[in-house]
Structure formats: C-alpha cells, structure tokens
Amino acid sequence: MAEDIEEIRRQKMEELRNRDEAEASDEAGPADGAEPRSPSEPVPVDGTAELSETVSEHDVVLVDFYADWCGPCQMLEPVVESIAADTDATVAKVDVDANQGLAAEYGVRGVPTLVLFADGEPAERLVGMQDEARLRSAIEEYA
Template sequence: MSERTDPAEPSTLIVELEDGSELDDILELEATVLVDFYADWCGPCQLMEGTVEAVAEAVDAPVVKVDVDAFPQVAARFDVSSIPTFIGFTQSEPSDRLIGMQDEESVRQLVD
C-alpha cells in the first residue's frame, strides 16, 4: 500500500491499491472511505486527479484509488462499468456513487 500524505495536513491520506484485499482491510478499519475507480489511460480520470487530491485534503477519511485495469475483480465486485466512478462507503457498505466528471463539492459529499 503506498500512502501519500500532505505534510501541511497530517490527516490527508490517499491510498493507491496494490493488492486486491487491501480495500477490505481499509473498509473494516475506517468508518468512512472514498474509493476512486480510475485507469491511467482515462482522460476524465486524469482531469479528476486534482479534484480527488483536494477532496482528500478536505475530508477526514481515506481516499482509495483503484486502478480498474490492475484490479478488474474489485471493479466488478462493486459494479463499476464506467470510469471515473467514485463510491462513498460508510461502515464498510457503499452509501452512494458518482460516475463521470464531478465537481469537488459533489465528490466531497460522498464522505461528509
């Protein structure tokens, strides 16, 4: 699991999934989680990177990035067929989702 934290904001956490079972571990440990399903080749996903980073800095919840090419089984498990897809989890259960380009406030509301 690779973690990037902003030194100015210690609670900022972006986790790039490196193992299919990591997501389950994070969902069990955290009350609220935002999951960003993306692919490196996806133009809209690339455009959303700044928004995802801004949301990660603004919320008190980890943001997990799942590369759908590397982890198709994880994407299929959560019925992700279009990217970018953002899913907010509360108590390990999906609570809401957004598909496609979104503004920062909409993404943030998934975990606020």
C-alpha cells in the same frame, strides 16, 4: 529566598516534563482503540483484501476506480487529492486495469466511478466526472 528559587525551579522542571510528554503523545498518533486518522493523500489499493482492510479501518472511505488512459480520471485527480487532504474521509484509488476482478465485483462499467463507503458498507456511487462540491457534500452526509 533560596527556598523560593528552588520551588520555582521544581515547578518549571515539572512544566517542561509535562509539555515534553504531551508533545510525544501527539507525535505517536491515535491512542490504542482510537480511530486511525485518515491519510492526507489517496491510498493505492491493489486487490479485494486491501480494499476490505481500508474500508474496515476507516468510517468514511471514498474509492476512486480509475484508469491511467482515462481523460476524465486525470481531470478528477486533483479533486480527489484535495478531498484526501482536506476531509476526514480516506480516499482509496483502484486502477481498474490492474484490478479488473475488483472493479467487476463493485459493478464498475465505466471510469471514473467513485464509491463512497460509510461504516464499512457502500453508501453512494458516483459515475463520471464530479465537481469537488458534490464530493464534499456526499462525504459530509456520512461523516
């Protein structure tokens, strides 16, 4: 009887250790070499180097070229935040006033302009106010 109790105690301790190790690895994030998880909020990007790094780290990146004074950009903001929270795409935000050279590099002539990158390359460009369904379908096409 005492041996049975010791065996049960040993098994329970083993289960607890395994559970704690599993929880710790979940909190640590992706394993080395694994694709980083996409952020659940838009990532502000300042400059070509930051944009290149963001695009190279993630499979699908939606870049929102915007301006603070732009009405349609402000209307698009909740849509972009929802896309960041609910999809596997990383959403990057580029303020065209602060990053005029970067905007020119990507041919942004009006805001909002959204550029979708897939596997490090520009795959699609959307200019003007977009509805959420259109953005989601574009992302799903490349995800």
